[in-house]
Amino acid sequence: MTTRQWIAAVSAAIALGGYLASALVVRWSLLAAGIDDEALLTGGTVKAGAAGLALALALLGLFLLVDRWLIAPAEALGRQVRRQAQSKLGEHPVEVPQGHRLGPLPQAVVALTDQLRLARRDMVRAMETATAEVARQKEWLEAILLDFSDxxxxxxxxxxxxxxxxxxxxxxxxxxxxxxxxxxxxxxxxxxxxxxxxxxxxxxxxxxxxxxxxxxxxxxxxxxxxxxxxxxxxxxxxxxxxxxxxxxxxxxRSEIAGLTRMTNLRRALGYGLRGPAASLRAAAETLAGFPDMEAVQRRAFEQVIVAEATEIARQIDTLSGEYRGHELLRWPMGDIHSADLAACVGRALAEDGPATLTLVGIPQWLRGDSFSLLLLLKTVLGHVHRLNGATAFDLETRTTERQVYVDVSWTGPAVPSAVIESWQDDQLDAVHTGLTIRDVLERHGTDLWCLDQAGGRALLRLPLPLPAAEPLKGPSRPLPPRPEFYDFSPVTRSEAPASIADRRLRDLDYVVFDTETTGLRPTDGDEIISLAGVRVVNQRILSAERFERLVNPKRKIPRGSIRFHGITDDMVADKPPIEVVLPQFKAFVGDAVLVAHNAAFDLKFLRMKEAASQVSFSNPAIDTLLLSVLIDREEEFHSLDSVLDRFSIPAPNRHTALGDALATAELFIRLVDRLDSIGIRTLRESMSASNMAAEMRQVQKHF
Structure with missing residues (x-):
């Protein structure tokens, strides 16, 4: 029912109701007055009906006026607005209805639709411009890609x-x-x-x-x-x-062909010449061992020597002709971060069974084909697990001048060389690659062997090439070391808790940490801008169990400080404040012993924020600087750079909180070994000796 029909129906209902009500009122009034004359009653009813009819006519006239002035203009305006809304371009202007009594509403609607049409035109123009720009950029990109040979x-x-x-x-x-x-x-x-x-x-x-x-x-x-x-x-x-x-x-394909030829050459040199050489050697040894041999037999052996020597010469000529000028190539490789490789191997082992792999030590860069190395390590460790039941493996990488050692260790016996050799032709993944262990080792120009270690552990070593890219280095100009910091106030000094004071240093859990700050004066407003830590358990750096956060110091970072750590205001602008980060770090530390180089400096920053962060670092703390002073008293310099250099410990990410924490962790493990050799084995002994060394060091600084 339209609006017009609804209003007409309501008007008719009102007119009918008025007519009936008027008739009933008149008839009831006459009866109430005691008049029961039928003629009077009928006349009164007729008059009442005439009044009702007049009311109906009045309502009809009113309806017609409302329809002309309000309903019809509103419906006409509505049709135009609907047409405008349903048009994608909105090119149909809205006209004000004639003779309306809608006040300023039509003009407002017209103004609104005009703005809508303009907005649509602007949007269309903007879309056309953007489409043209995208098309132009696409053409540029296609032109650039067209010139790519790759x-x-x-x-x-x-x-x-x-x-x-x-x-x-x-x-x-x-x-x-x-x-x-x-x-x-x-x-x-x-x-x-x-x-x-x-x-x-x-x-x-x-x-x-x-x-x-x-x-x-x-x-x-x-x-x-x-x-x-x-x-x-x-x-x-x-x-x-x-x-x-x-x-x-x-x-x-050309590289693979070269590699295949190189493999064939290696096999020809290793296997194709082995038979003739063995025959030649046997004949020569027989002749030398029996000088009184009969002439007929001697001629037979001499013929063997000539024939085999001729065959060796023929094969050598063939190989030298085929490979003259050929450059021996290696399998296409890329630089790999050992943390990535360990994570992928660990996930692959977890998917296949109960074995786990933990990354320990400082992660290093190496070079190889990561997918084939993943399959190699997964397959070999699976063999080790089935051979002796080992389920917990540690992976550590060590860099030498010529190569990177990937060392996997476990508790249990070593694998004999003959057993490793028997695995060489096992396929790593027959479904997808068909590679064997021997294939991967040959492609990387390496070998695989296993050794027994102290403490009932075994080590499987895989040497791999050094990375092609130069590792990240520190600033070209050496930076001055952080000043030694001694503070024996209750804020920073810690004692060994009785529950662990007499436990061996080797048996404790540690979190080695470091901070980067806006400056060197925590009491003068300097703040932490980076905080990192790594866990050390059983003399192993658990590289995967790390904590690293940037912190918003709520102040400008001085330019003189940026040249040390490279952290700028933009890098920390959207980072959480120390009040958020410090409880997270406390949860990571738990009850572990804290370790840092020049630990009093870092602890001062932490403990000054304890109240604001609602945490407490009551953990015992060990300072590797003081341990270095204790062990190498005759040395003059004990800065982190000096001690790392003295112990030949790499620090590729020096002056980052995590890089310094990892380097300090490796240093701490070396220092524990040195402490053990001079009779300092427990936490109580190390902290007591460190405190004494600090007091002596502080006295020496004054003279």
Whole structure:
């Protein structure tokens, strides 16, 4: 029912009701007055009906006026506004109805729709401009990608292709397989790409920068016709969420062919010549051992010598002709962070069974093919688990001048060399790669062996190449050391609790920590801007159990301070204050013994914020600076740089809270060994000797 029909019906109902009410009122009034004359009653009723009819006519006239002045103009205005709303471009102007009595409402509606039309026009122009800009940028990007000799493919998080260049089309098996919106894994093998993505996700979760969110990998086309070397880079959104990834692809069939020829050469030198050489040696030894041999027999052995020597010469000529000028190549590799490798191997072991892998020590960079190394370590540790039941493995990396040692240790016996040799031809992943342990070792130019260690532990060692990229180094100009800080006030001094005072240092749990600050004067307003710690248990640095936070100091960071730690105001602007971070650090520390270099300095900053943060650091604390003074009394310098250099401990991330904490943890483990050699073995003994060394050191500073 329309508005007009509804008002007409209401008016008719009111008129009918008025007529009936008037008739009834008149008739009841006459009866109440004692008049029962039928003629009078009928006449009164007729008059009442005439009055009701007049009322109905009046209502009809009123309705017609309302309809003309209000209802009809409102409906006409509504139709125009609806047409305006339903039009995408809104190019239908609204006209004010004639003869309306709606006041300023129509003009307001017209003004509103005019603004709507203008806004739509602006939006259309803006969309056209943006579309043109996107198209122009796309053309630029396509022109740039067109010149790339490497294939480039950009995918979303669901591995659907968003963009690719013609070089990628030439590399991949068919144009039909590669297309916008199509799955990447219809073109390339899945596992190496997912493994590279997993590594980058781990680095992103650890807070890695853009330079660290790039990973190399080796994969093949789905038809196995082409071997490709790829590099993956994450594409991050505004809050570091993964919006997709880009990969570049290079055809390495020629490299693989060279590697295959190199393998054949190595096998030919190692196995093809072994038989003739053995025959030649046996014949020569026989002739030398029997000088009185008959002439007929001697001629037979001499013929063997000639024949085998001729065969060896022929094979050498063939090999030298084939490989003349050939450069021996290695398998395509990339730089890998040992923390990434350990995390991936640990997850793979956890998926297959009860075995666990813990990263210990200071993580290092190494070079290799991470996917094949993952499969190698997973397979070998699985063999170790089945051989002797070991379930808890530690992985540590150590860098030498020529290579990086990947050491995996466990409690139990070592694996004999013959057993490791028997594993060499086991396939790592027959479904996807067909690689064997021997293949991976040969590709990395390395070997695998196992040793017994003290304390009933075994160590499996895998030497790998050094990283190609130079490790991060500190400032080119040496920075002055942090001043030695001694404070024996109740605020910073701690004692060994009776419950652990007589326990061996080797048996305690520690958190080695470090701070970066706005300056060196906590009592003059300097604040913590970075706080980090790492756990040490049973003389092992549990690198994965770490704490690292940037802190908003609520004040400007002086430029003189920035040159030490590189932390700027922008980097801490959106970080939580110390009142939020310190309770988190306390929860991480728990009841562990605190360790730091020049510990009184860092503890002063922590304990001055205890009240505001509502936490208390009553943990006993050990200072590696004082332990160094205690052990090397004759040495003049005991700054962290000096002591690390004295113990040959690498510190690639010096002057970062986490980097210094890791380096100090390695230093502390070395110092515990030295303390044990001079008879200081318990927490009580070490803290008592440290306090004495501090007092002597403070006295020496005054003279």
């Amino acid at each position: 294939g480039v493919v950009v995918c979303d998080p669901q591995h659907r292709v968003l963009l690719y260049n013609q070089a990628a089309v030439r590399l991949l098996p068919s144009v039909q397989a590669l297309g916008l919106g199509r799955p990447l894994f219809s073109c390339l093998t899945r596992e190496p790409i997912l493994h590279a993505l997993e590594r980058l996700e781990y680095r992103r979760a650890e807070g890695g920068g853009a330079a660290e969110l790039v990973a190399p990998f080796v994969c093949a086309t789905m038809d196995s016709s082409t071997m490709l070397h790829g590099r993956m880079a994450l594409i991050l959104g505004p809050v570091r969420e993964v919006d997709g990834y880009a990969i570049t692809l290079t055809d390495i």
